Amino acid sequence: MADTTTDREVAALLRVLNQQRQHVLTILDGLDEEALRRPVLPSGWHSLGIVQHLALDVERFWFRAVLAADPALVELFTGGSAPDSWKPGADLTAADIFAIYRRETDLADAVITANAPETPLGWWPQEMFGEPHVHDLRDLLLHVIAETACHAGHLDAAREIIDGKQFLVLG
Numbered sequence: 413m414a415d416t417t418t419d420r421e422v423a424a425l426l427r428v429l430n431q432q433r434q435h436v437l438t439i440l441d442g443l444d445e446e447a448l449r450r451p452v453l454p455s456g457w458h459s460l461g462i463v464q465h466l467a468l469d470v471e472r473f474w475f476r477a478v479l480a481a482d483p484a485l486v487e488l489f490t491g492g493s494a495p496d497s498w499k500p501g502a503d504l505t506a507a508d509i510f511a512i513y514r515r516e517t518d519l520a521d522a523v524i525t526a527n528a529p530e531t532p533l534g535w536w537p538q539e540m541f542g543e544p545h546v547h548d549l550r551d552l553l554l555h556v557i558a559e560t561a562c563h564a565g566h567l568d569a570a571r572e573i574i575d576g577k578q579f580l581v582l583g
Contacts, residue, residue, distance in 0.1 A: 421550070422525065422529055422549070422553075426521065426525070429556060432564050436564050445505065452569075461498040461499060464498070466513060467512045469497050474552055475520035475524060475552070475556075476520065477537075478534070481533075529549050530550065
């Protein structure tokens with residue numbers, strides 16, 4: 413990145429994203445494998461499915477495929493061979509899925525910190541989403557912050573349903 417103003421903006425957005433990423437991990441701390449795989453809504457999603465979704469469909473997709481245009485990932489997403497991240501395989505443990513999430517956030521951070529806020533997208537999946545609603549790293553960071561925060565809220569509710577634990581209670 414070229415200047416300190418740019419560095420500060422990306423650093424500030426990355427700090428907020430990291431707070432949401434940490435919330436995702438913290439709210440699930442202490443749950444066993446069975447609880448993490450317990451469906452909490454009629455749709456059947458569970459906490460580990462959300463974590464894997466955040467790793468593969470959010471961190472990997474938006475930063476390494478959309479922003480960095482990693483050819484293998486672009487092919488994965490355009491070729492229709494991307495796995496259904498909402499349903500982690502039984503061969504993956506909770507520890508495996510958390511490790512995948514941490515690895516994808518580290519890889520995303522490398523892409524984020526190597527670019528300025530106005531860096532344009534390297535690839536846009538128009539066939540999936542139509543015209544772009546994000547145009548550069550700044551937009552993309554804001555989108556991912558919102559998506560991660562939304563899913564962190566889902567995990568807050570899931571945790572309360574599973575064992576009554578509440579992340580933050582004021583008043």
